[in-house]
Amino acid sequence: MADIRIVDVSLRDGNQSLWGAVGLNSAQIFQIAPVMERVGFCALDFSSSTHMGMAVRTDHEDPWERLRVTHQLMPNTPLQFIGTGLRFISWESQHPEFMQLAYDRLVANGIGRFVVLDPMHDEQAIMETARMFRQAGCKEIIGALVYTVSAVHDDAYYADLAGKMAASPNIDRVYIKDPSGLLTPHRARTLIPAIRARLAGKALELHSHCTIGLAPLTYMDAAELGVDVLQVACGPLANGSSLPSAERVIANLRELGHKVDIDDRALRQVCDYFTRLAKVEGRPAGKPQDYDASFLRHQVAGGVMSTTRRQLSELHLEHRFDEVMAEVTRVRAELGYPIMVTPFPQMVCTQALYNVIGDERYSNVADQLIRYALGRFGRPTTPIDPDVLDRILSRPRAAELMHEAEALPLKEMRKKFSPKLSDEEFILRATMPADQVDAMCKKGASKRHYNPEAAGLVKLLKALGERPRQSRVFIQQPGLTLDIRSAAKEAN
Template sequence: MTELRLVDVTMRDGNQSLWGATGLDTAQMLAAAALTEACGFRAIDFTSSSHMAVAVRYFRDNPWERIRRMHAAMPTTPLQFITTGLRFIAWQQADPEFMRLVYRQLQRDGIGRFVLLDPMHEVPAVIDAARLVKQEGEAEVMCALTFTLSNIHTDAFYADFARAVGQSADIDLFYIKDPSGLLSVDRARTLVPAVKAAIGNRPLEIHAHTTIGQGMLSSLEAAKLGVSAIHVGIGPGGDGSSLPEANRMLANLEEAGHTVAIDKAALARLTQYWTRLAAAEGLPPGQPQNFDASFLRHQIAGGVMTTTARQLDELGLSDRLGAVIAETEQVRAELGYPIMVTPFPQMVMSQALFNVIGDRRYAQVSDQVVRYCLGKFGKPTSPIDPQVLAAIMDRPRARELEHEPTFPALADLRRQFGVHLSDEEFLLRAVMPPEQVDAMQAAGRSRAGYTPQAAPMLALLRKLAAQPQARDIVIERPGFRLALHAGAAA
């Protein structure tokens, strides 16, 4: 058996799957950098344009600074950026020259690996994006085969897509990405060999979520079949709707006779750090999941399900959740089986909710569903039901969105925002609300240092500082005294 590698997803996909992408800030990630570097991971699933937006919006952290500092702290482990291709933060497909600048800046700041995920599996879109990445740097490019269950997404479908994309010399490797945890052991036994036969000697990795308890077993089966790397979450950042937990995966791989290139002592130290952080910050750790066959039908991600259940509860309609889930299956089929990966799960389930609580089906339709039907997210893999398409498009809003402005050209955006801006600031201002970027800049450099043990004390101090009457605060313990007097510390 060949030596396997592990890819750590804790900071991006684990954070997104378990903590709504808002669980970790720059300081907390930087505190894990040296520990992560010592482990010897194949790569770190680190960020995306959505995560960059979260850094600005929720933490006032500069996402470019985050990438630079993390790369400096762990220079030998590639930082991975996942993208749908020609989009950056905004929903619209961007001007290719704008995306060229995005890919250039990401590589300048330290991104060493790109995942190109096109939910529609459009070959030209992936190849065009890969070409831009390679023209602007030396990062690896990995093509995603995004797994789902439908009449369309057969082993032959994925093999044909991989074979077509593999005609491009700009694609270095592939991975099977299973965002909903739907890949069974039996399906892995047919899918992995079919894809490997199509891609030749290029590496194939596996990224299987554990949402319904299958990710560990399907990843172990993929290891038997010759994948080069398995994606895992560390400690509390694994399991649940995240990826298989790293320590258990390592033990299972070794039990099966595999050799895994990882420093076990370093992994233990990293696991301890994330465990302490999750406890200190109140972040719920992922838990092993029981198999739930209903997911094979509706394919709704856990976060979207939770949000919809909360919305129904707020409306006093919590008893309609079952009807919404059933409607989700029908809406997905009518819309041509979009893969339930962002933004499509939110789009499909929201439409199902409208259909259930409205006067009639498709009486209310979101702008995103209209844009989907207009082809603004790409060509649906399977044709949209003609009657549903007619019902959606026969409304004034559809005609407005059909003629809405396209993403401006790079030169026009430069004139709009001024040529004096740095590329980093320009790229954020071109796609984000100005007040959010202003607040990020006013906040300055991200806070330095993070210790999980200090988190409760810092939380207490923040609460006290918010009280107008708390002008003087003194904290004492044996061998320690902290005095805060009207904004000054001693």
């Protein structure tokens, strides 16, 4: 039986999957970070450029400060950043010089582990991004094999890509990233050995979502097949569209005879903290999912599917939902089987909707799909259907987008901003609306402490304080008696 190590994804992917990436602010992270340090996770999936942008946009908090303080609170647990090549926060491509600066500052502020993820599996882009991570001083770089089901994504395809990653001096290990939870135990028994055979001894990790209930079972087979690291989430941030439960996965691994070096008491404290936080803040808890075979065909995750339903409802075309889902499968094949991870599900579903409600297929095409056809997101796994490609690129709008201005070199970008800006603030201002960054700067340093129970009481008192006629508040519960009376009333 093997020694299995654990990566926790609660702070980024769990938060993103279940709480829309807005469920945890800096104080809530700082409060639990020292306990997470004691658990024994080999790394934390901590951030991405999208999450950094959400910290600014939603909480008006400095994501660089969040990173620095968390690293100080847990210096022995590597913080992981997942990157998608030449973009940062916005989906617009950036100049390589700008991206190198961003990666340099991430390492300087505490990131010790990078994931190289290219949804198109563009080998050149993967290798170049890994080189930039290494140049920034990153200690551990992981190449992502983004899993999907299609006519071209067979075991040989992934094994070949894994072999190329293993040959790179800038990629230290590889992981199977299954963002839609499609990997079945049956497929794992052929896929994992095929990949491991090409890794030349480099370690293999597995990251699989619970979207259709398969991941907890697949993880057990993966451990038997030689996967070294499994990625999980804690308490209410597990299950649902997130990843498997840390407590349950660890218990099951041990039951099968594997060794998992985790401090169970500290893990329970982490899970309990998130449970109390979710209750007080009104956050939903992930629940085990039922198996849905149709998902293997259309691969549209719940968020995008609900958006599609809403769009049809607004058009009074709810009855055509099944047509749109069938068209999704057809469009995806015509576009070269893009893996259904942002931004590609949105592109495919939007085009399927246009095709179903329009007079003719591809009579209406969004700008993002034109950019996709122009190669702005990389090379498709298999060529786009020639007839479809011609329909897209023969449009006048395609000619306009073909001549879009290229990303400015770093020196030219800096001219747009004050020379007094720190590198960190410059990166945010170059990729985000000015008013959002202004609000972040105005707010100042983030709070360092958060108590779920106290947070609920503060909310209650604040609400009561907004009711001027309230003369007395009396609260009694186990361990707490609170009696507040209006001074004016007492004087009378």
